[in-house]
Amino acid sequence: GNSVTQMEGPVTLSEEAFLTINCTYTATGYPSLFWYVQYPGEGLQLLLKATKADDKGSNKGFEATYRKETTSFHLEKGSVQVSDSAVYFCALSDTNAGKSTFGDGTTLTVKP
Amino acid sequence: DTAVSQTPKYLVTQMGNDKSIKCEQNLGHDTMYWYKQDSKKFLKIMFSYNNKELIINETVPNRFSPKSPDKAHLNLHINSLELGDSAVYFCASSLGGVGDTQYFGPGTRLTVL
Numbered sequence: 682g683n684s685v686t687q688m689e690g691p692v693t694l695s696e697e698a699f700l701t702i703n704c705t706y707t708a709t710g711y712p713s714l715f716w717y718v719q720y721p722g723e724g725l726q727l728l729l730k731a732t733k734a735d736d737k738g739s740n741k742g743f744e745a746t747y748r749k750e751t752t753s754f755h756l757e758k759g760s761v762q763v764s765d766s767a768v769y770f771c772a773l774s775d776t777n778a779g780k781s782t783f784g785d786g787t788t789l790t791v792k793p
Numbered sequence: 794d795t796a797v798s799q800t801p802k803y804l805v806t807q808m809g810n811d812k813s814i815k816c817e818q819n820l821g822h823d824t825m826y827w828y829k830q831d832s833k834k835f836l837k838i839m840f841s842y843n844n845k846e847l848i849i850n851e852t853v854p855n856r857f858s859p860k861s862p863d864k865a866h867l868n869l870h871i872n873s874l875e876l877g878d879s880a881v882y883f884c885a886s887s888l889g890g891v892g893d894t895q896y897f898g899p900g901t902r903l904t905v906l
Contacts, residue, residue, distance in 0.1 A: 713892050715894070717895075717897075719834075723899060723900070724797075724883055724885075724897030724898050724899050724900050725836075725883070725885075725895075725897040726896075726897065727894045727895075727896075730894060732892070768834050770836065774890075774891040774892045774893075775891070776890055776891060776892045779841075779848060779849060779890065779891060780838060780841065780849050780891055781838065781891045781895070783836045783837075783838075785833075785834070785835050786834045786835065786836065788834070
């Protein structure tokens with residue numbers, strides 16, 4: 682079956698530090714890949730997505746590139762802010778299987 | 794306007810009771826989902842409906858019964874609540890199938906005493 686493995690948290694960074702959250706996946710076929718973010722007390726919201734190999738998703742300074750050869754979709758941001766503190770979920774959607782698979786989430790705390 | 798709404802936001806109840814959580818989306822989406830998020834933030838799909846028809850039913854006790862009266866609503870009824878049912882339940886919707894972006898509701902925090 683499909684699976685998503687995320688870097689374990691929690692991750693604590695100082696403001697303006699560089700962020701990487703690793704995500705690797707196992708899937709048959711060609712899934713779409715997503716990063717969702719969950720701010721405290723809220724539901725998840727889409728951060729970025731990529732639908733095919735070598736696509737780069739980007740939003741709010743975050744980026745991730747769909748790497749088929751390494752089955753990865755690592756999330757990066759060059760300079761984090763306190764307001765980026767949240768839980769980040771990597772996910773894949775397999776239209777053949779008809780369902781999404783989410784990683785376990787990585788909690789990020791950014792300190793001033 | 795709220796895209797995906799859930800009621801109630803908080804639900805505190807005793808073991809053995811029956812309760813329902815309601816979800817509505819005003820996005821015109823065809824597919825709706827229920828997820829359970831535990832205290833460690835792990836997120837698990839429970840059910841998925843497309844145009845009122847059940848398409849995913851993960852390994853969920855049959856005490857949980859989803860109902861979709863129309864494609865804008867997906868309610869979750871839980872019978873004989875147990876301590877382990879305590880979690881945050883999220884409703885979500887997507888325009889088409891799972892390949893599309895999912896839009897999540899704000900969550901319902903269920904506490905079973």
